[in-house]
Amino acid sequence: MNNALFTPVADRATCVPRIVIVGGGAGGLQLATRLGSTVGRKGLAEVVLVDRYPTHFWKPLLHEAASGHRDPASDTIEYAAQARQYGFHFVQGELQQVDRIQRLATLGAVLDADGVEILPQRVLPYDDLVLAVGSVTNFFGVPGASQFALPLENVEQAEDFRRKFLAACAKANHLAEQRPEQPVQPICINVIGAGATGVELAAALRHASNQLAAYRFKSLLPDRDVRIRLIEGSARILPALDERLATRAHAQLGQLHIEVLTGVRIAQVAHDSIATATGDRLASDITIWAAGVAGPAALREIGNLRLNASNQVIVTETLQTPDDPHIFAFGDCAACSSDGTSRVLPPRAQVAHQQAVYLSASFARRLAGKTIAGFTFHDAGTVVSLGHAGALFQRQLGVHRRSLIVDGLAASGLYKVLYRKHLLGLHGTKRTLLRSIGDWLRGWNEPSIKLH
Missing domain, CATH: 3.50.50.60 (FAD/NAD(P)-binding domain)
Structure with a gap:
């Protein structure tokens, strides 16, 4: 060449x-x-x-x-x-x-x-x-998981999920308009894995269903017509983080009308359902897999x-x-x-x-011919976003293995800072500031969610 x-x-x-x-x-x-x-x-x-x-x-x-x-x-x-x-x-x-x-x-x-x-x-x-x-997504060899559960590894997969979610909401809204006297069969969305990704996705989907109902699907009642399940194989959600933080997150997810199932192992995934290790069958219009990576x-x-x-x-x-x-x-x-x-x-x-x-x-x-020291990781803390419901932040203090936990507006602010920090490392201060201003202006002039 x-x-x-x-x-x-x-x-x-x-x-x-x-x-x-x-x-x-x-x-x-x-x-x-x-x-x-x-x-x-x-x-x-x-x-x-x-x-x-x-x-x-x-x-x-x-x-x-x-x-x-x-x-x-x-x-x-x-x-x-x-x-x-x-x-x-x-x-x-x-x-x-x-x-x-x-x-x-x-x-x-x-x-x-x-x-x-x-x-x-x-x-x-x-x-x-x-x-x-x-x-990449680790399906852990669960039958049907790689075929019927959607991973979330890149933009194409995220867009694929969003289109399926939007279509399901449109269909449910249409049925509610045509038959207002009859109960609508709820859209069942199962999020497999209640680590940070699964928790954040479940919370974001609840807010999305509320926004879609407010802007476009007037007959859709999100808490009734969009059933979101968060399923975790461990005894609690966010198993890698402090139990106190997990408890707070669990409570806030309940307030968002998200069904949380812990200690539940997935045995099989089909196109319209998932089967648990105990033999239960859970209906599923959309299954998304956030249970692990490899x-x-x-x-x-x-x-x-x-x-x-x-x-x-x-x-x-x-x-x-x-x-x-x-x-x-x-x-x-x-x-x-x-x-x-x-x-x-x-x-x-x-x-x-x-x-x-x-x-x-x-x-x-x-x-330069100089000696190289080994890499040392310094934990700056973990932020879990719950969308408009706030966020949770945890950081190890290093003293008797205790953790600092922050929630509410302070944690939400920290979550927003993370992305700006990423941009700062790529673009420098001036371009990051201009980009942030542009994002803020778009937020004032456009809906907070894509409607099509």
Whole structure:
């Protein structure tokens, strides 16, 4: 190939090293931005970001896109534009294979919506390869789950859910208009998994049903006609967080008329129902799976790297793979130990953010010939949004394993700050401020939910 981006390693002896980052999620895009604007702009390294999609959307906001509270088109970031602004290259494609000996990453062909090839399969040489490919839904082998339960991994899936939800509400509203004297068969939405994602989605859907009834579906009675179940296999919701926070969240979900089922294991998922391990059958018009994540299956096919039981790449304290010091992994796809223990850091945006900051500094030190310290995670706390019902915040104090818990307006403010912090790391202060003002103006002039 004539494009200098694909010059083989053997022919680049006098060139600067090439750092290839695969995955433009919360961590990958931030790492590319930081490295591009530092070592890239200084000519110390060539930074390349690879992603199968042309745009970025912050994954923690997917539940807002799924419920219609956020239009993804207003919050996506064009990788090509970000690359031009901050001194790195963008290549679209999906990682298929890694030749660790030759240091070659093979990218799959890019197809359009009709399956027509836009870009062919390509080979991208690298000096250092950083895997930031995120996670996928873990269905835990439950029969029918992968076929009939909707995951929530990207914008396309969020939009698919939103369209199904909107269509179900329109149908229920029509039946209520045609037969006002007869009770309407409720729309049954089952959210499997009551971690932060499941709780936030359930709360957002209740508010969405209320807003749709107020704006468009006048005959729809949300509390009666839209039945939302939140189903958790553990003894309580939010099992990874403080029990006091879980208790508060449970109570607030009850006030939102969301049915919470705990200690319930899913045995099977069908197109119109789910079956529990105890033999109960729950009707379901829409089932969404938020019960767990794992590393993408493609990680088993590339580079023969060591993986854990959750299909995550095992890494050292410097986020390098023990199999190859030229391959790094971080974020949801990496099994990084917590404080030197056997526990793995959870798949959270703040983990990926801190690891991106660490890697940008460690690459700069490595290029300067300096020593590299290991990564240390500092828990900044967890915020769980309950939509217009507020939010809950928890942070470990480190004193006798006690936690600080905040709710109400203060926690809601913290939740909004998280996304602004993400934008700040990508755009800087001025552009983030302008974007925030634009969001505020849209909020005054447009409905708080997508109505079509």
